[in-house]
Amino acid sequence: MVRFRSTYEHNIDSKGRLAIPAKMRAAGDLGPGSELIAAVFLDNCIKLFPVGEWEKLEDDLLSLDSSDPAVREATRKVIGSSQELELDGQARVVLSKALLDYANLSASSLALVVGVGSHMEVWNPETYQASGGSRSNEDLFGLVMSNRKASPAPLSVNLSYGPSAS
Amino acid sequence: MVRFRSTYEHNIDSKGRLAIPAKMRAAGDLGPGSELIAAVFLDNCIKLFPVGEWEKLEDDLLSLDSSDPAVREATRKVIGSSQELELDGQARVVLSKALLDYANLSASSLALVVGVGSHMEVWNPETYQASGGSRSNEDLFGLVMSNRKASPAPLSVNLSYGPSAS
DNA sequence: GTGCCGGTGGGGAAAAGTGGGGAAGGTGAA
DNA sequence: TTCACCTTCCCCACTTTTCCCCACCGGCAC
Numbered sequence: 522m523v524r525f526r527s528t529y530e531h532n533i534d535s536k537g538r539l540a541i542p543a544k545m546r547a548a549g550d551l552g553p554g555s556e557l558i559a560a561v562f563l564d565n566c567i568k569l570f571p572v573g574e575w576e577k578l579e580d581d582l583l584s585l586d587s588s589d590p591a592v593r594e595a596t597r598k599v600i601g602s603s604q605e606l607e608l609d610g611q612a613r614v615v616l617s618k619a620l621l622d623y624a625n626l627s628a629s630s631l632a633l634v635v636g637v638g639s640h641m642e643v644w645n646p647e648t649y650q651a652s653g654g655s656r657s658n659e660d661l662f663g664l665v666m667s668n669r670k671a672s673p674a675p676l677s678v679n680l681s682y683g684p685s686a687s
Numbered sequence: 688m689v690r691f692r693s694t695y696e697h698n699i700d701s702k703g704r705l706a707i708p709a710k711m712r713a714a715g716d717l718g719p720g721s722e723l724i725a726a727v728f729l730d731n732c733i734k735l736f737p738v739g740e741w742e743k744l745e746d747d748l749l750s751l752d753s754s755d756p757a758v759r760e761a762t763r764k765v766i767g768s769s770q771e772l773e774l775d776g777q778a779r780v781v782l783s784k785a786l787l788d789y790a791n792l793s794a795s796s797l798a799l800v801v802g803v804g805s806h807m808e809v810w811n812p813e814t815y816q817a818s819g820g821s822r823s824n825e826d827l828f829g830l831v832m833s834n835r836k837a838s839p840a841p842l843s844v845n846l847s848y849g850p851s852a853s
Numbered sequence: 854g855t856g857c858c859g860g861t862g863g864g865g866a867a868a869a870g871t872g873g874g875g876a877a878g879g880t881g882a883a
Numbered sequence: 884t885t886c887a888c889c890t891t892c893c894c895c896a897c898t899t900t901t902c903c904c905c906a907c908c909g910g911c912a913c
């Protein structure tokens with residue numbers, strides 16, 4: 522199973538390109554020609570998934586009851602906002618303007634690349650700072666631990682996009 | 688399995704032609720001469736299916752109990768409103784006035800082409816915006832996740848064109 | 854000091870998107 | 884039946900964007 526960790530500062534160049542940190546390339550077995558899926562939902566950051574991980578999530582979405590307009594809307598938003606990105610010869614991806622806008626990023630700016638287990642997240646440093654302002658580390662960790670006790674079962678995926686957001 | 692993703696802005700030219708985005712052509716193995724099925728049901732957009740995907744949907748409809756007037760009506764509306772479209776030499780399709788009208792589109796206007804797994808959807812950008820205005824990403828995703836837990840059972844296809852449309 | 858690896862920048866070729874002209878075919882009126 | 888007109892479709896040409904490749908720069912290790 523794929524496990525991305527750590528945080529890196531990387532520049533987005535004038536063409537909107539972002540180099541995948543070498544450690545993450547190693548962790549995800551990514552090289553020139555590999556594909557990543559970029560998606561924007563929940564949190565103001567760009568989420569980068571290996572194709573396999575992303576397809577699991579897509580499968581879940583596509584198996585829902587599509588007679589429900591809200592399900593169709595969610596599917597459309599999540600899958601419709603995703604993009605396939607191919608790594609160039611220098612292991613970089615091009616982030617489209619739409620993606621950058623969503624995360625308050627732009628070409629020729631600094632970004633944080635955060636490893637979050639199954640995927641990576643690309644943040645505007647200021648947005649990242651601000652998003653964590655409301656809760657202390659202790660609070661957050663306490664929440665995670667109590668969840669673990671309450672439902673020992675399948676916390677794997679849920680934590681990644683989980684209900685804790687609500 | 689076919690998996691359309693992403694959203695593209697494309698112009699519908701003065702002749703009502705829409706170019707299929709290159710990535711979607713790749714995803715659906717579409718080229719000049721290929722066929723797509725256009726259909727209008729649920730949501731104010733034009734849905735474009737590869738023939739194979741569409742036929743699955745037709746099969747599901749036709750396997751329903753046709754003694755039920757609602758089933759006959761749904762079948763008639765869905766299959767009856769569909770059109771075969773052939774891609775021209777530049778991988779474009781001609782959208783008829785009836786299709787454009789349904790989606791609040793017209794010749795010489797801008798459209799969004801959204802990939803939603805098995806099919807693509809063509810939207811008027813304003814209609815698209817308005818259709819999702821009511822809910823936040825968090826709400827939608829929360830809904831998806833709670834559905835996931837609540838009903839692990841696979842949905843049948845029936846639900847897709849269900850009576851909720853009436 | 855030197856070589857390698859990771860990160861950065863930019864130029865040129867190829868592909869994608871867009872627009873329009875003209876032939877072919879079909880329809881309706883004289 | 885013939886002509887005129889309109890629609891449809893096919894092809895060509897242009898513009899913009901993308902992406903692929905090459906080159907450089909700095910730092911760390913040997």
